[in-house]
Amino acid sequence: MNVIVCIKQVPNTTDVRIDPVTNTLIREGVESIINPFDTYAIEEGVRLKERFGGKVIVITMGPPQAETALREALSLGGDEAILISDKKFAGSDTWATSYTLSRAIKHISTFDMIICGKQASDGDTAQVGPGISTHLDIPQVTYVKRIEEISNNKAKVERMTEEGYDIIETPLPCLLTVVKEINTPRLPSLKGMIKAKSAKIIKWTADDINCDPKNIGLEGSPTRVVKIFTPPPRKGGEILKGDTNEIAQRLAESLRDVVI
Amino acid sequence: MDYLLTERQVMIRDLARQIARDKVKPVAAKDEESEEFAWEIMKVLANSDIFGIYIPEEYGGLGGGVMELCVATEELSRACGAIALGFAGTALGIYPILLYGNDEQKKKYLPDIAKGKRLAAFCITEAEAGSDAGSIKTSAKKEGDHYILNGTKQWITNAGEAEVYTVIAMTDKTKGARGASAFIVEKGTKGMDFGKKEKKLGIRASATREVIFTDCKVPKESLLSKEGMGFIVEMKTFDSSRPGVAAQAVGIAQGALDLALDYAQKRIQFGQPLSSFQAIQHMLADMATQIEAARALVYSAARMVDSGAKNISKESAMAKVYASDVAMKVAVDAVQIFGGYGYMRDYPIEKFMRDAKITQIYEGTNQIQRNIIAGHLIKESLK
Structure with a gap:
């Protein structure tokens, strides 16, 4: 069972700063870590390898310093690491990023499953995972909290919903995005860390993975960020008083005013 | 640093x-x-x-x-x-x-x-052989291809949980310390039993038990080194392991200081945090300085052992005695900074004080360490 795990290096803070001119994330001066949600994806990939054999390939798209995130992923049990890095990727939105990652994944010979964290802690879009599966035209299941079984080239998984969970069966290869309920990531091992320090990181550019220049970077990104702002805090609600009939009447009127 | x-x-x-x-x-x-x-x-x-x-x-x-x-x-x-x-x-x-x-x-x-x-666990101490390790009574009698062990070891750290035991026993009582030998005994060997788990002042999550040998038959390949080397094995083991106990003491002291420093900044009395009072500041400063000095000595001793230096007993004993005395003092002061709360078992600090105490006692009491240090000082001065 070969598993590809997609990770992202993110700033270690919940206080994300945005460049007011370009409206992109400011990475300078902040310690970088593996997106916390992706650590569950790595762990699940490693557990699948331990159960079924095969290997875990960790892949990230980012600047050259994202190599540290890949080395950490190797120390946590990953077998191979691929860094997709090219100046041409600068300014990629979730569409261009998922296109680029899908090109890289096509470049990897065979795989049975792709696992991503449910979203990144900086952008919080939760779009890249589903985007990759769409570009690759393979099935996707998001918010997976448990992989029940894998057999006969099928996976049975539990998808978390607000009320409970769905049980979904999907053919392989497929893409899963996982939530933190799925496992407890292990700590790295010293031998893993030592091995990861000198491990070879495979590096691919846009040309290596045959990207269509029109689909990558700022040019390939249909998203235009017009403005970034913190939504104003919600004002206190109105409490209706009076007898039940009267309240019901006024509530219905207010709803009509808002909706229509 | x-x-x-x-x-x-x-x-x-x-x-x-x-x-x-x-x-x-x-x-x-x-x-x-x-x-x-x-x-x-x-x-x-x-x-x-x-x-x-x-x-x-x-x-x-x-x-x-x-x-x-x-x-x-x-x-x-x-x-x-x-x-x-x-x-x-x-x-x-x-x-x-x-x-x-x-x-x-x-x-x-x-x-x-x-x-x-x-x-693993190391078994030396007996009811009548603590600091006086030469009075060990546990015996190992050679019979053909085997040794037969008899006797009771007490206060053995990790006993019952560990699977590999190194045991000091007398192969020739007439020779005193030179009649001691070291053996490897595996848990599950017939004739090896464990006594009840001891109730201790501190380090309570650590298992301490008696290890009892009753006609316990071990193959002659279990002998470490040669017959009569037991006391040397023991001394050289302690020379290498004492920086480890000292490091445990430094860790306990640091943990106590971490808690005291945090508490001093949060606890408000007379309208201000404890950390704003010079009396508390000086206590914290002394605690931190003593810990740093202990750490420096422990690391130096550890590096000396690793360098392969031949005579390490004195330095190793110095690290153990100093770091454990610091741990005790720092832990007592940390409890003092916590005041009445420090005396309560609902707060984590009193545990550090109880845990610190053992570091002054085991792997050779601090009095024995001072004997070792003084013995070497005098011997060196006579050269």
């Missing part, structure tokens, strides 16, 4: 610190109360390769030495001095094999220890 640790030592320190903070600290109070052995933490340490840091690479370890052992022990003890002992006590139990085992014995035992599959 920058101790110029190697890249790998920094890796070990950071990982041990992470384990201490994320895994040990949350269970320390619970394990202290239940007095249960922290097997779940031993598993974490095993999976992180921490058990192998001081074991040579050829036997599945990471090839470090006493310095690596000290760095990890200190970090773990900062969260819990008792849980750290599952690891540090194993080092004490396995050092006789590391130092005096033949290749076959090393191949048989070290890889499992390095992987954390089995723990």
